[in-house]
Amino acid sequence: MDSVAAFLDGPRARQAFVLQAVLDPPWSLYVRDEAPLTVLAMTRGEAWIASNGTDPCRFRVGDVAIMRGPDHYTVADDPTSPVSIVIEPGQRCLSPDGEPLTERFARGVRTWGNCPPGSDGTMSMLVGTYVTDSHIGRRLLDALPVMTLLRDDEWDSPLVSLLGDEVIRDAPGQGVVLDRLLDLLLVSALRAAFGRHAGDLDEDGRRDAHGPWGWFRAHADPVAGPALRLIEDDPSQAWTVAALASKVGVSRAHLARRFSDAVGEPPMTYLTSWRMALAADLMLAADSTVTAVAQQVGYGSPFTFSTAFKRAHGTSPRAYRNTAAERDTA
Known part of the structure; x- marks a missing residue:
């Protein structure tokens, strides 16, 4: 497996939050759900999208946006529209003054929005959110910019249409189907984005090592x-x-x-960061041990490995795994 494939092999959605948003103007979603990664795909109309601190970008039919958390972001019908919906951790939907909106805006099977019941809305957008970073892989998350915007004319894939067809179906095992389609959409979009940025140069005509790609x-x-x-x-x-x-x-x-x-x-700095990112993924396996993972990432001593792991991730290897397991079962 080449190194790019190793990165893209990470996503494994489990009970991901997947829905179709249907909205009429004016509207503005402020998303502060702290989720590690969300995939957005515009299927009707257009919007504006911005991560905190960035200028708004047009978001048109066929475009796909990959938003890396825990950074907050905004999607709106117009950059000047005031926030009308706030998305909190756990995908709780509130008005700016705290009124619950989840049930009020329910519009059918995995469909949600402010348009009148029975209406398709002037804007439709697919939303797929990975609930925990253990479902994506630390190596991939660490490599991504805060926002990746892939334009419709930059790739050719039937996956957005497939996900749109499946998201409104209510059938046995549908959650698994949506999880796998979300994984495929994410991996395909990232592969296209990697290819788009492969030749980027900095202002001096050199490969830009400090950019997000x-x-x-x-x-x-x-x-x-x-x-x-x-x-x-x-x-x-x-x-x-x-x-x-x-x-x-x-x-x-x-x-x-x-x-x-x-x-x-430097090479040795990269080696350490690669080992620690890989170790974080390996520690999530139910049968993993600190000793075994330490050996897999080049540490002869479990103690030395644990010290390096805590320095990189702020917690011990076992505590890291236990925390991830608790989030998965929450």
């Missing part, structure tokens, strides 16, 4: 790319800059300089 672009670099693949394919190896340079066929100094320029951080 720097990691992916660095894989095309003739020196940094092979070194990245060595690290990602075999994180248990006791890699040093000298060992990586020998494998790539360049000097130690050249590898260190080229890697930092392309990736945005």
